[in-house]
Amino acid sequence: MLRLFTDTDTDITPAVAAEYGYRLISMPYSVDAKTVYPYVDFNEFEAHKFYDMLRNGVLPTTSAISKERYIEYFEPEFAAGNDILYVHFSRAMTVTFNAMDEAVAELKAKYPERQFHEIDTKGITTISYTIVREVGDLLKAGKSLEEVLAWAETEVDKFAMYFFADDLKFFRRSGRVSGLAATMGTLIGIRPIIYMSQEGKMVSCGKEKGRLKAMEHLVQQVADLGEDFKSHRFVIGHTDAPELAEEVGKMIRERFGEDFPIEYVVANPTAGSHAGPNGVGVCFHAKHR
Amino acid sequence: MDSIDARLYLNLIRGGAARLSAHRQTINDLNVFPIPDGDTGDNMFMTIQAGCTPASLGADCTLSEMAKAVSAGMLMGARGNSGVILSRIFAGIAKGLADVREAGVNAFSRAMQAGVDESYHAVSEPVEGTILTVFREGVEAAAGSKDLDEYFDLLVSAMDLSLQHTPELLDVLKKAGVVDSGGAGLLYIAEGMRAALHGEIAETLDEAVPAPAHADLDAFTEDSILEFGYCTEFLLRLQRSKVDLDTFDETVISDWLAQNGDSLVFFRDGTIIKVHVHTRTPGEILNHCQQYGEFLTLKVENMTLQHHENHMDERFKVGRKSYGVVAVASGSGLAATFKELGADIVIEGGQTMNPPVERFIEAFDTVNAETVFVLPNNGNILLTARQAAEIYGKADIRVIPSKTLGEGYYALANLDTEAGDAQTIEASLTEAVDEVATGLVSRAIRDSGGFHEGDYLGIHGKMILTSGPDPESTLLALADTLQAGSFDVILVFAGADAKDPDGVRKALAARYPRSEVILQPGGQPVYEYILVLF
Numbered sequence: 065m066l067r068l069f070t071d072t073d074t075d076i077t078p079a080v081a082a083e084y085g086y087r088l089i090s091m092p093y094s095v096d097a098k099t100v101y102p103y104v105d106f107n108e109f110e111a112h113k114f115y116d117m118l119r120n121g122v123l124p125t126t127s128a129i130s131k132e133r134y135i136e137y138f139e140p141e142f143a144a145g146n147d148i149l150y151v152h153f154s155r156a157m158t159v160t161f162n163a164m165d166e167a168v169a170e171l172k173a174k175y176p177e178r179q180f181h182e183i184d185t186k187g188i189t190t191i192s193y194t195i196v197r198e199v200g201d202l203l204k205a206g207k208s209l210e211e212v213l214a215w216a217e218t219e220v221d222k223f224a225m226y227f228f229a230d231d232l233k234f235f236r237r238s239g240r241v242s243g244l245a246a247t248m249g250t251l252i253g254i255r256p257i258i259y260m261s262q263e264g265k266m267v268s269c270g271k272e273k274g275r276l277k278a279m280e281h282l283v284q285q286v287a288d289l290g291e292d293f294k295s296h297r298f299v300i301g302h303t304d305a306p307e308l309a310e311e312v313g314k315m316i317r318e319r320f321g322e323d324f325p326i327e328y329v330v331a332n333p334t335a336g337s338h339a340g341p342n343g344v345g346v347c348f349h350a351k352h353r
Numbered sequence: 354m355d356s357i358d359a360r361l362y363l364n365l366i367r368g369g370a371a372r373l374s375a376h377r378q379t380i381n382d383l384n385v386f387p388i389p390d391g392d393t394g395d396n397m398f399m400t401i402q403a404g405c406t407p408a409s410l411g412a413d414c415t416l417s418e419m420a421k422a423v424s425a426g427m428l429m430g431a432r433g434n435s436g437v438i439l440s441r442i443f444a445g446i447a448k449g450l451a452d453v454r455e456a457g458v459n460a461f462s463r464a465m466q467a468g469v470d471e472s473y474h475a476v477s478e479p480v481e482g483t484i485l486t487v488f489r490e491g492v493e494a495a496a497g498s499k500d501l502d503e504y505f506d507l508l509v510s511a512m513d514l515s516l517q518h519t520p521e522l523l524d525v526l527k528k529a530g531v532v533d534s535g536g537a538g539l540l541y542i543a544e545g546m547r548a549a550l551h552g553e554i555a556e557t558l559d560e561a562v563p564a565p566a567h568a569d570l571d572a573f574t575e576d577s578i579l580e581f582g583y584c585t586e587f588l589l590r591l592q593r594s595k596v597d598l599d600t601f602d603e604t605v606i607s608d609w610l611a612q613n614g615d616s617l618v619f620f621r622d623g624t625i626i627k628v629h630v631h632t633r634t635p636g637e638i639l640n641h642c643q644q645y646g647e648f649l650t651l652k653v654e655n656m657t658l659q660h661h662e663n664h665m666d667e668r669f670k671v672g673r674k675s676y677g678v679v680a681v682a683s684g685s686g687l688a689a690t691f692k693e694l695g696a697d698i699v700i701e702g703g704q705t706m707n708p709p710v711e712r713f714i715e716a717f718d719t720v721n722a723e724t725v726f727v728l729p730n731n732g733n734i735l736l737t738a739r740q741a742a743e744i745y746g747k748a749d750i751r752v753i754p755s756k757t758l759g760e761g762y763y764a765l766a767n768l769d770t771e772a773g774d775a776q777t778i779e780a781s782l783t784e785a786v787d788e789v790a791t792g793l794v795s796r797a798i799r800d801s802g803g804f805h806e807g808d809y810l811g812i813h814g815k816m817i818l819t820s821g822p823d824p825e826s827t828l829l830a831l832a833d834t835l836q837a838g839s840f841d842v843i844l845v846f847a848g849a850d851a852k853d854p855d856g857v858r859k860a861l862a863a864r865y866p867r868s869e870v871i872l873q874p875g876g877q878p879v880y881e882y883i884l885v886l887f
Contacts, residue, residue, distance in 0.1 A: 096633055096634055097633070123578075123579075125578070232575075252690070252694075252766070252844065252871055252873060253766075253841075253842035253844055253869060253871050253887070254766050254767075254842075272841075273841035273842050273887055274840075274841030274842040274868060274869040275869040276841065276867055276868075276869065277841050
C-alpha cells in the first residue's frame with residue numbers, strides 16, 4: 065500500500081494531514097540554541113506568540129534534519145511492505161533533501177522491492193500547502209499514483225504564489241530571496257513583492273509603496289496570471305497578520321466575486337523564521353508562476 | 354620604609370594606576386581571546402582609577418579605613434573580567450587590613466594573601482595562567498621578606514617570572530604568542546606601587562578616562578548571528594523584602610549563573626553582589642537575579658560590537674567596493690535609520706550644524722568605494738558636499754540634491770546598485786528626490802512675519818504653511834495642507850522634543866485610511882516632527 069508523507073514546512077497541520085492520511089515530517093527551527101520540532105515538541109502552533117517573539121527581535125534559525133531522522137520516518141513503512149509518496153517543500157531551498165536522498169538510497173539497498181516517489185511542490189508554506197492538499201484531494205477521489213505523478217509534472221508549475229513581507233531583515237539574513245541584493249537595507253514603508261519561481265526559489269519582482277499598493281499588487285497578479293483559479297484551491301497565507309489577510313481576501317472578492325472558497329492559512333514557524341511577521345501572500349492556479 | 358599608613362597606601366594605589374595608565378594600550382593589544390571582553394588595559398585602569406579618589410576621609414584616618422574606601426571605589430568602577438578580579442584583590446587586601454592604623458611588612462604580607470584568597474573566590478572556576486596565578490605566585494614568593502622594600506622587589510620579580518610562564522599554562526596564550534593581559538596589567542600596577550613606595554613619581558596619573566570607544570553599529574547588522582552574546586555586568590543590592598539578609602547564601606545565585614552563563618566573575622561584599630557574566634540571553638539573567646534584590650548599576654554590551662577595531666581592519670582588507678553611500682543626518686534614530694537603509698557613513702549634521710568639508714573627505718576615505726553617492730539632506734549642506742566632491746580626487750563622488758531628510762530617506766530606499774551604471778543610478782536617486790514631499794514642524798524662536806515666539810510652524814520648503822500652539826496640531830494641519838491622503842506612505846520621524854508621537858500616528862491613520870502611516874523614532878533636534886510623504 066501507498067503511504068503519504070509531507071512535512072511541516074508545507075503548513076499542513078496534524079489535523080489536515082489526518083484528513084488525507086499524510087504522515088508529517090517535522091522540520092525544526094532554533095531559538096537561542098533550543099531546537100524546536102513543530103508538532104513533535106508542541107501540539108498546537110501558537111502563531112501569535114511565535115511571531116511576537118520575532119517582532120521583539122528574536123531571529124530563529126532553521127536547520128536541516130539528518131539522514132538518520134529520515135530513516136526513522138521511512139524505514140517502518142518499507143519494513144511493513146508499504147511504498148512511499150512524499151510531497152515536500154522545495155528542494156531548491158534547502159540541503160535537507162541531500163540527507164533524504166542518502167537515507168532513501170540506503171533503504172532501497174535494504175528493501176529493493178519498495179518504491180519511493182516524491183512530488184516537489186517547488187515552494188514553501190502557502191503554495192506547498194495548496195499543492196499538498198490538491199494531491200490529497202486527487203488521491204481521495206480515486207486517482208492512481210501514476211495519474212497523480214503525471215498531474216504533478218505539469219500542474220505544480222501552475223500554482224503561483226505572490227507575497228510581500230513587512231521587514232526585509234528576515235529575508236536578508238536567510239539569504240534566500242534573489243534579486244534583493246540590489247536594494248540595500250531595511251525599507252520602511254516600501255514592500256518588496258516576492259514570488260515563488262519555477263525553480264522553487266523566492267525571487268523579488270518589484271516593490272510597492274505602502275501596504276495598500278502592495279495588497280493591490282497581489283490582487284493584480286491574480287488578474288494577470290490567474291487561470292481557472294476558481295475551480296482550484298485559493299489560499300491566502302500570512303505570518304500572523306489575519307486582518308491584512310482578510311483585507312486582501314475582501315479585495316479578491318470585490319474583484320473576482322463570491323463564487324469560490326478562499327482559505328486562510330498561517331505560515332509555519334520554520335518558514336516564518338525566514339519571512340518575518342506581518343507578511344501576506346496569495347496562492348492561486350495560474351497560467352504560470 | 355617600615356610601615357604603610359593610610360596616606361602611603363593611597364599613594365601606592367595611585368602609583369600603580371599611573372604606571373598602568375601609561376601602558377594601557379600595551380595591555381589592550383595583548384587581548385587574544387577570539388572576542389575581547391572589552392579592552393583589558395582600559396578596563397583595569399578604569400577600575401583602579403575609581404579607587405584612587407576615595408570618599409573624603411579625615412587626615413588621621415586609619416589604613417584600614419583607607420583600604421576599605423579604595424576597595425569600595427573599585428567595586429563601583431569595576432569593568433570587565435580582569436577589572437572585576439582586580440577589584441576583588443583589593444577587597445581582599447582591605448579585609449586583611451581590617452582594624453589596623455598602619456601595617457608593617459608582615460601584616461601587609463598577610464593582607465596580600467587575603468587578596469589572593471578573595472580573588473580565587475570570586476571566580477567560579479579559577480583558571481591558572483591568568484591574573485590569578487601571577488598575583489598568587491608573586492605574593493607567595495614575597496612572603497617572609499624582611500622589609501617592605503624587599504617585599505615589593507620580590508613581588509615584582511616573581512610576578513614577572515610568573516607572567517612569562519602563563520603561555521605554558523594556557524594554550525590560547527601559547528597559540529597567540531603572548532602573555533596573559535590581566536597578569537601583565539597587574540604587574541604594571543605592582544611596579545607602580547613599588548615606585549611609589551620609593552617616592553618616585555614614575556608617570557603622572559592620566560586623569561582622563563579614555564572616551565568609550567564609539568561602538569561600530571555596523572559590526573552587527575540585520576544579517577548577523579549572535580555568536581558571542583552579551584557581556585553583562587551589574588551590582589545588585591540584596592533586598593530585605595526579598596531575602597533573609599542574615600542567612601542568605603549567595604551561592605544560590607552564583608551556582609545558577611555558572612550554569613546559565615560563561616566567564617562568570619561573582620562576589621558578594623556585604624549586601625552588594627557583583628556579577629560579570631557572558632550570556633546570550635541577558636534578560637533571563639537579569640530577571641532571575643532581580644528576585645533577590647535590585648540593581649545599583651547595570652551594563653549590557655553586545656560583544657560583537659566590542660570587536661569593533663578588528664572589524665574595521667577587516668573592512669579595509671576586503672578592498673574597494675563599487676558603490677558607497679554617505680548621508681548627513683542628526684539624531685540617533687535618524688542616523689540608525691539611514692544606516693539600516695544602507696548608508697555606509699552617516700555624518701552628524703543638520704540645520705543648525707553644518708559639517709565642514711573635511712568631514713566629507715574623511716567619510717569618502719572611510720567608505721572606500723569607487724563611486725560614492727552623497728545625500729546632504731539639507732539645502733545649506735548641499736553646497737559643502739558639492740565642494741567636497743569637487744576637491745576629492747580618489748573616487749567618483751556624486752551628490753544627490755536631497756534638501757530634506759525625507760528626500761534623502763526616500764532616495765536611499767530606492768537605491769538599486771544593479772540598476773545600471775553610476776550615472777543611471779544617480780538619475781534614479783535624483784528622480785526619487787522629486788517624488789517625495791517633506792514637511793517640518795519646528796518652534797519659532799522669535800516673533801517674525803506674524804508668528805510669535807513659541808508658536809509651532811509647519812514648514813514645506815521655504816514656506817511656512819501652518820502654525821499652531823502645539824507641535825501635534827501643527828503637524829496634522831500641515832499634513833492636510835500637503836494632501837497627505839494622496840500619498841501611499843505617511844512616514845513621521847518623531848524628534849527629540851515631540852510630545853505625543855503615538856497620538857499623531859493614530860490621528861493620521863484615522864484621517865487617511867488609504868495611506869500607510871509609519872512612526873519612526875528620529876530623535877532629531879530642532880524639528881519636533883519630520884513628515885515624509887511618498
